[in-house]
Amino acid sequence: MDVRQLRYFACVAEQMSFTRAARKLHIAQPALSIAIKKLESSIGLNLFDRNERQVHLTYEGKLLLPHAHRILQMMEDANTEMAELRGLQKGEVRVGVPGMLGSYFFPSILMGFKSQYPDLKLSVVEAGTQSIRQMLLDGELDVGVIHSKDVPAALDTSHLITSQMVAVTSTDHPLATRSSISFESFFDEELVMFKKGYFHREFIDQICATHKISPHLSFETNLLAMILNIVRHGFAITALLELVTEHEPGLVAIPFDEPVTLDISMAWRKHGYLSLADRAFIDFVQQNK
Structure with missing residues (x-):
């Protein structure tokens, strides 16, 4: 199996449809179907239960999916780090903040950070702490603000308020x-x-x-x-x-x-890659909370 096949597999699993997945991946549906069949052939297992209306993961597919997500996230982290070393991007920080803190605690911090680092992009997502925890674990956020109780072992935290x-x-x-x-x-x-x-x-x-x-x-x-x-x-x-x-x-x-x-704590993935922009944001918040 290769990374491209895993990316296709994860997309079909997410969309539960070859048609929707092909559209999202910007490839022809027959090409997607062939790639998935090659993946299934290479590992000797059926990953999807196909019918006329919908696609479902088989038991084997459900076991492979979290591995695929981890591999794809590691590839994304590697590409980000290499791009930074080549100086190809200015950097982006994806931050998850609960509503109350997003409205009253964080605006001045975010504006202060942007003032100090005008070339860095801030993408702020408002969500509940449970959703933020999961998005951090899934690699959809770089940094998140969560309740300090029952923090997953895969996250590192720094006390905020x-x-x-x-x-x-x-x-x-x-x-x-x-x-x-x-x-x-x-x-x-x-x-x-x-x-x-x-x-x-x-x-x-x-x-x-x-x-x-x-x-x-x-x-x-x-x-x-x-x-x-x-x-x-x-x-x-x-x-x-x-x-x-x-x-x-x-x-x-x-x-x-x-x-x-x-x-309330600031959290990030313990073994995930923190970009230069992420580290700058974490340091700034710790110094200005």
């Missing part, structure tokens, strides 16, 4: 005058929350499981601006990092009776 999680209400909400709030009182209210996959939601689900509470989820959205407006207009309350409420008018932050603090 520690922030308190607080209940958030409108200024005229009945709870707004409290100095602190119990979990029971919080979960008695109508709630607006991020969808699963965000550390904000992980926190909520963990508290509910620990205290055997069924929350009243009136709204679920991944849009931070919508959450803030729903709370500000009194339709529901939520829980956010305290740093959010420090920048938003019309909201009241109420600590929980049992204080909750979250540690």
